[in-house]
Amino acid sequence: MAEPASSVPFVAATPSRSSRTEAAILEATRELLSESGVRHLTVEKVAARSGVAKTTIYRRWRSKEDLALAVLIDFVQSIVAVPRGDGVRSELVALLRGAVNSLGTTVMGRVMQGLVSELATNEDLSRAFRERVVALRVGEVRKIVQRGIERGELRPDTDVDLLHELLFGPVYYRLFLSGGALDRKLPAKIVDAVLPGFSV
Amino acid sequence: MAEPASSVPFVAATPSRSSRTEAAILEATRELLSESGVRHLTVEKVAARSGVAKTTIYRRWRSKEDLALAVLIDFVQSIVAVPRGDGVRSELVALLRGAVNSLGTTVMGRVMQGLVSELATNEDLSRAFRERVVALRVGEVRKIVQRGIERGELRPDTDVDLLHELLFGPVYYRLFLSGGALDRKLPAKIVDAVLPGFSV
DNA sequence: CCAAAACGCTACGTACTGTTGCGTTCGGCC
DNA sequence: GGCCGAACGCAACAGTACGTAGCGTTTTGG
Numbered sequence: 001m002a003e004p005a006s007s008v009p010f011v012a013a014t015p016s017r018s019s020r021t022e023a024a025i026l027e028a029t030r031e032l033l034s035e036s037g038v039r040h041l042t043v044e045k046v047a048a049r050s051g052v053a054k055t056t057i058y059r060r061w062r063s064k065e066d067l068a069l070a071v072l073i074d075f076v077q078s079i080v081a082v083p084r085g086d087g088v089r090s091e092l093v094a095l096l097r098g099a100v101n102s103l104g105t106t107v108m109g110r111v112m113q114g115l116v117s118e119l120a121t122n123e124d125l126s127r128a129f130r131e132r133v134v135a136l137r138v139g140e141v142r143k144i145v146q147r148g149i150e151r152g153e154l155r156p157d158t159d160v161d162l163l164h165e166l167l168f169g170p171v172y173y174r175l176f177l178s179g180g181a182l183d184r185k186l187p188a189k190i191v192d193a194v195l196p197g198f199s200v
Numbered sequence: 201m202a203e204p205a206s207s208v209p210f211v212a213a214t215p216s217r218s219s220r221t222e223a224a225i226l227e228a229t230r231e232l233l234s235e236s237g238v239r240h241l242t243v244e245k246v247a248a249r250s251g252v253a254k255t256t257i258y259r260r261w262r263s264k265e266d267l268a269l270a271v272l273i274d275f276v277q278s279i280v281a282v283p284r285g286d287g288v289r290s291e292l293v294a295l296l297r298g299a300v301n302s303l304g305t306t307v308m309g310r311v312m313q314g315l316v317s318e319l320a321t322n323e324d325l326s327r328a329f330r331e332r333v334v335a336l337r338v339g340e341v342r343k344i345v346q347r348g349i350e351r352g353e354l355r356p357d358t359d360v361d362l363l364h365e366l367l368f369g370p371v372y373y374r375l376f377l378s379g380g381a382l383d384r385k386l387p388a389k390i391v392d393a394v395l396p397g398f399s400v
Numbered sequence: 401c402c403a404a405a406a407c408g409c410t411a412c413g414t415a416c417t418g419t420t421g422c423g424t425t426c427g428g429c430c
Numbered sequence: 431g432g433c434c435g436a437a438c439g440c441a442a443c444a445g446t447a448c449g450t451a452g453c454g455t456t457t458t459g460g
Contacts, residue, residue: 017457018406037321042447053408058449065239110321117317120376121237134378159389162370165378166393169369170362172377176320178334178365189359193366193397217426218437242416253439258418 024050025057029071034107037114038068065118069125072115073132075108082140088148089191095140096167096187103175104182116176138164158198166194224250225257229271234307237314238268265318269325272315273332275308282340288348289391295340296367296387303375304382316376338364358398366394 015023028050032041041064047054061067082098085091103109119129141164148154170190174180215223228250232241241264247254261267282298285291303309319325341364348354370390374380 021407038317039321043449044447054448055409055450056407059406063449113320114317116320116376117238117314120313120316121239126379129377130379159393161380162389162393165370165373165380166366166390169371169373170365171369172373173365173369176316176376177329177372179326179330180361180365189362190366193359193362194394196396197393221438243418244416254417255419255440256438259437263418 021052021056022060025052025060025067026071026074028052029067030107030111033068033071033114034110037110038064038118039114041068041114043067065115065122065125068111068115068118069128071111072108072129075102075106075111082144084147087151088144088153089195091144091147092141092167092191092195093187095137095144096171096190097184099137099168100171100182100184100187103171109175109182112172113175137168141167152200154198155200163194163198167191221252221256222260225252225260225267226271226274228252229267230307230311233268233271233314234310237310238264238318239314241268241314243267265315265322265325268311268315268318269328271311272308272329275302275306275311282344284347287351288344288353289395291344291347292341292367292391292395293387295337295344296371296390297384299337299368300371300382300384300387303371309375309382312372313375337368341367352400354398355400363394363398367391 025046028046029041032045032049043054043057043064046052046064046067047057057067061070082091082095085094103112115125119125138161142160145154145158145160145163149156149158167190171182171186174182174186225246228246229241232245232249243254243257243264246252246264246267247257257267261270282291282295285294303312315325319329338361342360345354345358345360345363349356349358367390371382371386374382374386
């Protein structure tokens, strides 16, 4: 039953205490965030669920918002570049599908719901989110648009920022306000509705 | 100096104590919400600023979220129907401009920022917002679309809900996440980009 | 093996919540 | 003018969570 703590490094080395602690805190925070949002997230609950002392949490993060942002950043690592497809439409659909999927089928959706007020209000969190998430997505859209212009699919004066907002805005609007479902058909519906306005 | 409390009802009758109390609470809540968001809104601060006893506030609203929603609903009363214009474009721009203006130039924007997490998480608040705000706007879009179809401007199978999300989603996306400005040019930019996808 | 870092634990002072009981004031009505 | 109920103010309270401090214990890394 007991782990041998073998001195032979095999597949993975035993994680350090520090990283185990951090992982436990983030996991507990993820769970609590997805259960009841930031409003009811308390450091004491995180400490209780993760089995970590409260003081240890405060040694790493100043506030529960910092902690929640760490969870978010942890997620965003999974944002990957969109593979080159056979056209602007399919590439944009693929990009949007990545966001819709992670927001709709993982706890990231609930984390975002609980965190959005803090993201909108807190200047530090706002900047961090823009730099680490928004900028990445705008960059992806820019690449796709660039290729689309070269292929003659899109107008050369295409407003990348506007296109990006038109694509992702409705997704978050559903998540936050309208309550619409983030289903698999949504990405294609949005792209098909938006694209004519930018096509040659 | 003293108010005469004239028995002659002139322009407006002297408001009752009850309505004065309610107005003072809502005004203080508005101020505090716009200053630091729901996160830092406390009933005790509202009581202190409004000059009303804490117990009086709890007699009217169960929680600070209920209170914040009351402020929001108070605002939404100002949403007016869009006057018939000379085409789908101008009518949609007018509708969108109303939202952009109130979100960008009044405290409603900050109130929304502070409240959105609770709106997304709390089932009661979510439903109230959908029924009292989202439904109104969808209804307005529906009227405009209906007239547009009759005039032959829009396709008969126009998806009203999708169009509504494409119009308002980017606005809230700016307000909450991307941090873009809610300027006067935004409504027209959005409408011009979206409309081709629904035109005949 | 040993110093430094990281962690666990207890105990605080502070702030806010949501409620209770009771005295006071206001508003309408006879 | 006087009365009565509703609404409000006020003080006090238990409960929860925050964020910090001190100190002993475990882990890490050289």
